[in-house]
Amino acid sequence: MSWVRWITQKSPHSKALGRMIGVLIIVGAIVVSIIAVWGSGRSTPRQTTPRCGPNFIGVAPQVNGHIVELHVRDNQLVQAGDLLFVIDPARTKSRSNGPGQRSSSPSESRGLWNALSSAKAGVGKAGAQVGAVSADITRAEAPARGGARGAHPCGGEFTHCR
Amino acid sequence: MPSWAVVDLLGSYFPAWMLALVIGIVLTLLLRQLFILTDLDPYLAPRGLVYVSLVVLATLATWLFVFRG
Numbered sequence: 001m002s003w004v005r006w007i008t009q010k011s012p013h014s015k016a017l018g019r020m021i022g023v024l025i026i027v028g029a030i031v032v033s034i035i036a037v038w039g040s041g042r043s044t045p046r047q048t049t050p051r052c053g054p055n056f057i058g059v060a061p062q063v064n065g066h067i068v069e070l071h072v073r074d075n076q077l078v079q080a081g082d083l084l085f086v087i088d089p090a091r092t093k094s095r096s097n098g099p100g101q102r103s104s105s106p107s108e109s110r111g112l113w114n115a116l117s118s119a120k121a122g123v124g125k126a127g128a129q130v131g132a133v134s135a136d137i138t139r140a141e142a143p144a145r146g147g148a149r150g151a152h153p154c155g156g157e158f159t160h161c162r
Numbered sequence: 163m164p165s166w167a168v169v170d171l172l173g174s175y176f177p178a179w180m181l182a183l184v185i186g187i188v189l190t191l192l193l194r195q196l197f198i199l200t201d202l203d204p205y206l207a208p209r210g211l212v213y214v215s216l217v218v219l220a221t222l223a224t225w226l227f228v229f230r231g
Contacts, residue, residue, distance in 0.1 A: 017202060018202040018203075018204070018205020018206050018207075019206075021202060021206065022205070022207060022212040025206075025212050026211060026215045028215070029218040029219040029222075030215075032218070032219055032226065033218060035222075036222045036225065039226065039230075
Protein backbone atom coordinates (compact mmCIF):
# COMPACT_ATOMS: atom_id res chain seq x y z
CA MET A 1 0.00 0.00 0.00
CA SER A 2 2.95 2.27 -0.53
CA TRP A 3 1.13 4.04 -3.34
CA VAL A 4 -1.69 4.95 -1.00
CA ARG A 5 0.71 6.48 1.48
CA TRP A 6 2.41 8.26 -1.34
CA ILE A 7 -0.88 9.77 -2.43
CA THR A 8 -1.91 10.87 1.05
CA GLN A 9 1.50 12.13 2.06
CA LYS A 10 1.71 14.14 -1.08
CA SER A 11 -1.70 15.64 -0.50
CA PRO A 12 -1.48 18.93 1.34
CA HIS A 13 -5.19 18.98 2.05
CA SER A 14 -5.66 15.74 4.02
CA LYS A 15 -7.63 17.46 6.75
CA ALA A 16 -10.01 19.13 4.33
CA LEU A 17 -10.34 15.88 2.37
CA GLY A 18 -11.17 13.93 5.52
CA ARG A 19 -13.80 16.48 6.54
CA MET A 20 -15.35 16.40 3.11
CA ILE A 21 -15.46 12.59 3.04
CA GLY A 22 -17.09 12.55 6.48
CA VAL A 23 -19.74 15.03 5.42
CA LEU A 24 -20.38 13.09 2.23
CA ILE A 25 -20.80 9.86 4.16
CA ILE A 26 -23.33 11.42 6.54
CA VAL A 27 -25.27 13.11 3.76
CA GLY A 28 -25.15 9.93 1.66
CA ALA A 29 -26.53 7.88 4.55
CA ILE A 30 -29.42 10.31 4.96
CA VAL A 31 -30.19 10.33 1.24
CA VAL A 32 -30.05 6.54 0.92
CA SER A 33 -32.26 6.17 3.99
CA ILE A 34 -34.86 8.43 2.45
CA ILE A 35 -34.70 6.53 -0.84
CA ALA A 36 -35.01 3.18 0.94
CA VAL A 37 -38.00 4.26 3.01
CA TRP A 38 -39.69 5.92 0.05
CA GLY A 39 -38.96 3.01 -2.29
CA SER A 40 -40.04 0.27 0.08
CA GLY A 41 -43.47 1.84 0.49
CA ARG A 42 -43.94 2.14 -3.27
CA SER A 43 -42.64 -1.23 -4.41
CA THR A 44 -44.08 -3.40 -1.66
CA PRO A 45 -47.29 -1.88 -0.37
CA ARG A 46 -48.32 -3.38 2.88
CA GLN A 47 -51.42 -3.46 4.99
CA THR A 48 -51.55 -3.97 8.69
CA THR A 49 -54.68 -6.13 8.69
CA PRO A 50 -54.87 -8.03 5.40
CA ARG A 51 -57.79 -10.38 5.07
CA CYS A 52 -58.72 -12.88 2.42
CA GLY A 53 -61.77 -15.07 2.34
CA PRO A 54 -63.50 -17.42 -0.09
CA ASN A 55 -66.85 -16.68 -1.63
CA PHE A 56 -69.15 -19.31 -0.14
CA ILE A 57 -72.42 -20.12 -1.89
CA GLY A 58 -74.81 -22.39 -0.07
CA VAL A 59 -76.29 -25.24 -2.12
CA ALA A 60 -79.26 -27.14 -0.67
CA PRO A 61 -81.32 -29.88 -2.40
CA GLN A 62 -85.11 -30.00 -2.23
CA VAL A 63 -85.08 -33.58 -0.94
CA ASN A 64 -82.73 -35.31 1.41
CA GLY A 65 -81.02 -38.61 0.86
CA HIS A 66 -77.75 -40.29 0.02
CA ILE A 67 -75.62 -38.93 -2.81
CA VAL A 68 -75.08 -41.73 -5.32
CA GLU A 69 -73.36 -39.77 -8.12
CA LEU A 70 -70.95 -36.86 -7.89
CA HIS A 71 -70.33 -34.91 -11.08
CA VAL A 72 -68.00 -32.18 -9.81
CA ARG A 73 -64.47 -32.00 -8.48
CA ASP A 74 -63.04 -29.74 -5.81
CA ASN A 75 -62.58 -26.14 -7.02
CA GLN A 76 -64.27 -26.91 -10.33
CA LEU A 77 -65.89 -23.95 -12.06
CA VAL A 78 -69.61 -24.62 -12.60
CA GLN A 79 -72.46 -22.74 -14.19
CA ALA A 80 -76.05 -22.31 -13.13
CA GLY A 81 -78.05 -25.40 -14.07
CA ASP A 82 -75.11 -27.82 -14.12
CA LEU A 83 -75.67 -31.22 -12.57
CA LEU A 84 -73.61 -31.36 -9.39
CA PHE A 85 -74.72 -34.65 -7.83
CA VAL A 86 -77.54 -37.21 -7.87
CA ILE A 87 -79.52 -38.12 -4.78
CA ASP A 88 -80.70 -41.71 -4.33
CA PRO A 89 -83.72 -41.86 -6.70
CA ALA A 90 -85.48 -44.73 -4.89
CA ARG A 91 -85.96 -42.68 -1.76
CA THR A 92 -87.05 -39.64 -3.76
CA LYS A 93 -89.64 -41.66 -5.76
CA SER A 94 -91.08 -43.23 -2.65
CA ARG A 95 -91.67 -39.77 -1.23
CA SER A 96 -93.31 -38.48 -4.42
CA ASN A 97 -95.70 -41.47 -4.85
CA GLY A 98 -97.68 -40.54 -1.72
CA PRO A 99 -98.28 -42.28 1.55
CA GLY A 100 -100.32 -45.12 0.01
CA GLN A 101 -97.40 -46.46 -1.99
CA ARG A 102 -94.74 -45.57 0.46
CA SER A 103 -92.13 -48.24 1.02
CA SER A 104 -90.51 -48.00 4.38
CA SER A 105 -88.46 -50.16 6.65
CA PRO A 106 -90.06 -52.21 9.48
CA SER A 107 -88.57 -49.99 12.14
CA GLU A 108 -89.94 -46.89 10.43
CA SER A 109 -93.39 -48.52 10.15
CA ARG A 110 -93.31 -49.44 13.83
CA GLY A 111 -92.49 -45.87 14.73
CA LEU A 112 -95.36 -44.58 12.65
CA TRP A 113 -97.79 -46.98 14.36
CA ASN A 114 -96.58 -45.78 17.73
CA ALA A 115 -97.12 -42.20 16.63
CA LEU A 116 -100.66 -43.09 15.55
CA SER A 117 -101.44 -44.66 18.93
CA SER A 118 -100.11 -41.60 20.71
CA ALA A 119 -102.25 -39.35 18.52
CA LYS A 120 -105.38 -41.43 19.22
CA ALA A 121 -104.71 -41.30 22.94
CA GLY A 122 -104.36 -37.56 22.68
CA VAL A 123 -107.70 -37.33 20.90
CA GLY A 124 -109.42 -39.33 23.67
CA LYS A 125 -107.86 -37.19 26.37
CA ALA A 126 -108.92 -34.00 24.62
CA GLY A 127 -112.52 -35.36 24.31
CA ALA A 128 -112.61 -36.06 28.03
CA GLN A 129 -111.40 -32.54 28.75
CA VAL A 130 -114.14 -31.15 26.48
CA GLY A 131 -116.78 -33.05 28.44
CA ALA A 132 -115.43 -31.94 31.79
CA VAL A 133 -115.28 -28.30 30.82
CA SER A 134 -118.81 -28.46 29.35
CA ALA A 135 -120.11 -29.82 32.64
CA ASP A 136 -118.37 -27.04 34.53
CA ILE A 137 -119.98 -24.48 32.25
CA THR A 138 -123.41 -26.01 32.81
CA ARG A 139 -122.96 -25.97 36.55
CA ALA A 140 -121.75 -22.40 36.54
CA GLU A 141 -124.62 -21.08 34.45
CA ALA A 142 -127.47 -22.93 36.19
CA PRO A 143 -127.48 -20.99 39.53
CA ALA A 144 -127.12 -17.74 37.70
CA ARG A 145 -130.27 -18.32 35.69
CA GLY A 146 -132.27 -19.59 38.66
CA GLY A 147 -130.92 -16.86 40.94
CA ALA A 148 -131.97 -14.23 38.52
CA ARG A 149 -135.56 -15.35 38.78
CA GLY A 150 -135.64 -15.96 42.54
CA ALA A 151 -133.83 -12.81 43.43
CA HIS A 152 -136.37 -10.61 41.70
CA PRO A 153 -137.98 -8.56 44.53
CA CYS A 154 -141.44 -8.47 42.91
CA GLY A 155 -141.48 -11.97 41.44
CA GLY A 156 -143.70 -13.70 43.97
CA GLU A 157 -144.87 -11.13 46.38
CA PHE A 158 -146.27 -8.39 44.21
CA THR A 159 -148.17 -10.83 42.01
CA HIS A 160 -150.30 -11.80 44.91
CA CYS A 161 -150.44 -8.41 46.54
CA ARG A 162 -153.60 -6.31 46.71
CA MET B 163 -31.04 -8.39 -10.85
CA PRO B 164 -34.13 -9.97 -9.31
CA SER B 165 -35.66 -8.74 -6.09
CA TRP B 166 -34.91 -11.11 -3.22
CA ALA B 167 -36.67 -10.93 0.07
CA VAL B 168 -35.09 -14.19 1.23
CA VAL B 169 -31.67 -15.42 0.18
CA ASP B 170 -30.77 -19.09 0.00
CA LEU B 171 -27.30 -19.31 1.50
CA LEU B 172 -25.86 -22.84 1.59
CA GLY B 173 -29.29 -24.34 2.13
CA SER B 174 -30.40 -21.90 4.81
CA TYR B 175 -32.76 -19.05 4.12
CA PHE B 176 -31.81 -15.61 5.40
CA PRO B 177 -33.70 -12.34 5.04
CA ALA B 178 -32.04 -10.03 2.56
CA TRP B 179 -31.77 -7.17 5.03
CA MET B 180 -29.70 -9.35 7.35
CA LEU B 181 -27.16 -10.16 4.66
CA ALA B 182 -27.14 -6.52 3.60
CA LEU B 183 -26.32 -5.51 7.18
CA VAL B 184 -23.46 -8.00 7.37
CA ILE B 185 -22.08 -6.79 4.06
CA GLY B 186 -22.45 -3.17 5.20
CA ILE B 187 -20.51 -3.82 8.40
CA VAL B 188 -17.75 -5.64 6.53
CA LEU B 189 -17.48 -2.84 3.97
CA THR B 190 -17.29 -0.29 6.77
CA LEU B 191 -14.47 -2.20 8.45
CA LEU B 192 -12.58 -2.38 5.16
CA LEU B 193 -13.09 1.32 4.48
CA ARG B 194 -11.91 2.15 8.00
CA GLN B 195 -8.67 0.28 7.35
CA LEU B 196 -8.33 2.23 4.14
CA PHE B 197 -8.92 5.52 5.98
CA ILE B 198 -6.31 4.57 8.56
CA LEU B 199 -3.79 3.72 5.87
CA THR B 200 -4.43 6.98 4.07
CA ASP B 201 -4.23 9.00 7.31
CA LEU B 202 -7.75 10.30 6.76
CA ASP B 203 -9.19 8.58 9.84
CA PRO B 204 -8.25 11.34 12.33
CA TYR B 205 -10.05 13.91 10.21
CA LEU B 206 -13.35 12.04 9.93
CA ALA B 207 -15.05 14.04 12.63
CA PRO B 208 -17.25 13.24 14.41
CA ARG B 209 -15.92 9.72 13.94
CA GLY B 210 -18.74 7.90 15.68
CA LEU B 211 -21.37 9.56 13.56
CA VAL B 212 -19.34 9.10 10.39
CA TYR B 213 -18.82 5.37 10.86
CA VAL B 214 -22.41 4.75 11.91
CA SER B 215 -23.49 6.66 8.82
CA LEU B 216 -21.09 4.59 6.77
CA VAL B 217 -22.67 1.37 8.07
CA VAL B 218 -26.13 2.72 7.21
CA LEU B 219 -24.98 3.89 3.80
CA ALA B 220 -23.29 0.61 2.87
CA THR B 221 -26.15 -1.51 4.22
CA LEU B 222 -28.92 0.38 2.48
CA ALA B 223 -26.93 0.71 -0.74
CA THR B 224 -26.34 -3.04 -0.77
CA TRP B 225 -29.98 -3.70 -0.04
CA LEU B 226 -31.21 -1.31 -2.71
CA PHE B 227 -28.82 -2.13 -5.54
CA VAL B 228 -28.07 -5.81 -4.92
CA PHE B 229 -31.07 -7.44 -3.29
CA ARG B 230 -33.87 -5.26 -4.59
CA GLY B 231 -32.59 -4.76 -8.08
